[in-house]
Amino acid sequence: MQTQPIASHFINGEYVEDTNGTPIEVIYPATGEVIATVYAATPEIVEKAITAARDAQAAWAAMTGTERGRILRRAADIMRERNHDLSILETYDTGKPYQETSVADATSGADALEYFGGLAASLTGEHIQLGEDWVYTRREPLGVCVGIGAWNYPTQIACWKGAPALACGNSIIFKPSETTPLCALKVAEILLEAGLPAGLYNVVQGMGEVGASLVTDPRVDKVSLTGSVPTGRKVYAAAAEGIKHVTMELGGKSPM
Template sequence: MKAQPKASHYINGRFVDDEQGAPVEVIYPATGEVIARLHAATPNIVELAVEAARAAQDGWARLRPAERGRILRRAADILHARNEELARLETLDTGKPLQETTVADPASAAEALEFFGGVVAGFHGDYVDFGGGPFGYTRREPLGVCVGIGAWNYPIQGAGWKSAPALAMGNAMVFKPSENTPLSALALAEIYTEAGLPDGLFNVVQGFGDVGAALASHP
């Protein structure tokens, strides 16, 4: 039983590997079988992911919110269409019963994309008339590049829950899944690309706590 992805990382719209990184073995909890072998991100991989996100974010932020929402909703449609395949992958990754992943995990990620893809067009600044001429206004601006760090027990859900609001509001993301359950985030990255998300906006890098720390402290 194997679930080997094309490569360990997904950066700038394509799979990327660097065999200099520490080995990451993905184990099917039900049997103890190694179902995939990946490599943790090296400092070079981390930099590639961050730079790809930075390069892509500004153009994405200038896109109309309604168009950003349409892309997220297309990704949600693909998640729904591939639910059975993704549920099997999540079961292999986490050991959850297939009866659970089929109804909960990919569907929950899709629902996050649907929700934020639907409401983002309504997020805007406010205009306040103070009377007699003076007025004030607020602007909603994206933060830039965000980091998402996933938990082992909700892999594809966590990736969807973290990326959907960030992307909807015009940010880019570098996502590091748990080293214990790293597979479905790569599948989500491919789905985003298929849905029309510009390259570099959702990047996935693998690794242990040191990779998460490098991302969280990155300037």
């Protein structure tokens, strides 16, 4: 399998490279072999990703939930069709055996896309009677979401964070773990192929400083992190300054 990606980042519907970023060697844990090299996002790359996500989000939010859900379900179908190749890539990326990746990783990612794709059309508000008066609520997209992933289930987490954000009319910038950067790029490819407009699912690589630049950017409306407790403390503190919505799964503490 060709493990070296076309380029390090996927922004606005295409691969983007900037070799001025810090090189990150991708190591196959089973052998210690370097199987690819990607480059951490420079400030220019981060700016491109945020700009693309903001520019694409409004038109996506204006679509109906049914239309958005149809695209996510199509992506789920493509992911299942390519489960073998995606599972091999996940094995190279993480070192997990194929007998696990073939049944647990891309398959559960597809399940997330399918589930939230089916949910998208039903995300409506409520009418509430207060005496003789009525009030109503409606659900509106937040805007630009940032997802920060962990190393252990890179395909699955890329879908877990992307699917609900997209179903609700948001755009997303996903930063995989620097130790497993390959799988999320394939998720981005599949979503684009399924009909997702360019700019709505972007992937940028990098270490903590890249995540920090995304979390603290005032144009980002929501942050979702899967990672360690120390990283969670830093992300929560950084996001609090901008009063952002934050969701965190830290160190196995989350039952959901």
